[in-house]
Amino acid sequence: MTRQSTLATGPAPISLSEEDDGPADSALAPEGVTNDLVELLFFAYRDFVGDPDRMLAEYGFGRAHHRVLHFVYHYPGLTIAELLDILRITKQSLNRVLKDLIEQGHIVQKTGRSDRRQRLLYCSETGATLTAELTRVQVRRVARAIADPVADEPKGARDTNDFAAAQGFLMAMIEPEERAAVRSLMARRARSRR
Numbered sequence: 001m002t003r004q005s006t007l008a009t010g011p012a013p014i015s016l017s018e019e020d021d022g023p024a025d026s027a028l029a030p031e032g033v034t035n036d037l038v039e040l041l042f043f044a045y046r047d048f049v050g051d052p053d054r055m056l057a058e059y060g061f062g063r064a065h066h067r068v069l070h071f072v073y074h075y076p077g078l079t080i081a082e083l084l085d086i087l088r089i090t091k092q093s094l095n096r097v098l099k100d101l102i103e104q105g106h107i108v109q110k111t112g113r114s115d116r117r118q119r120l121l122y123c124s125e126t127g128a129t130l131t132a133e134l135t136r137v138q139v140r141r142v143a144r145a146i147a148d149p150v151a152d153e154p155k156g157a158r159d160t161n162d163f164a165a166a167q168g169f170l171m172a173m174i175e176p177e178e179r180a181a182v183r184s185l186m187a188r189r190a191r192s193r194r
Contacts, residue, residue, distance in 0.1 A: 051137040064097045072107055072121045074130035074189050080119050
């Protein structure tokens with residue numbers, strides 16, 4: 001079977017069993033639907049990061065730079081330790097990316113007030129502008145998908161709270177033991193907007 005025909009017909013559905021991450025529940029989705037969702041998630045991710053990837057290439061940056069910019073922009077004053085915990089990368093990898101972003105003037109480091117050993121990270125004006133542009137194209141894609149999802153049912157028949165459903169779906173994709181930390185981090189951003 002060629003790659004093209006595999007994409008068109010899809011792979012055979014994977015059977016979930018007790019040996020996998022959890023028990024199978026045939027009532028959750030018809031056979032093959034979960035595989036389709038996984039595949040759609042791959043394609044959605046490809047396109048979700050594609051626009052920023054092209055913009056970042058102009059600066060010689062990649063996805064790691066984007067992730068650092070995103071979190072530093074949305075959580076000003078983030079410590080190196082917090083960023084390492086969020087990104088789950090090595091300190092060596094983070095240092096390489098931070099060096100690029102600092103040298104090109106997109107991120108600035110400040111010394112912690114209570115602990116002088118801490119390095120607090122902030123976006124510079126140019127870093128904030130770049131990050132806002134990257135976020136804008138991604139927000140536009142997400143908003144378009146939520147406002148006009150591809151569905152076989154009429155618009156009026158869909159759940160009126162599509163955004164909450166999408167948010168719930170994405171939160172459910174996160175490991176259960178990590179959800180509280182993600183909620184706490186996002187609440188921190190919400191508080192900083194006030």
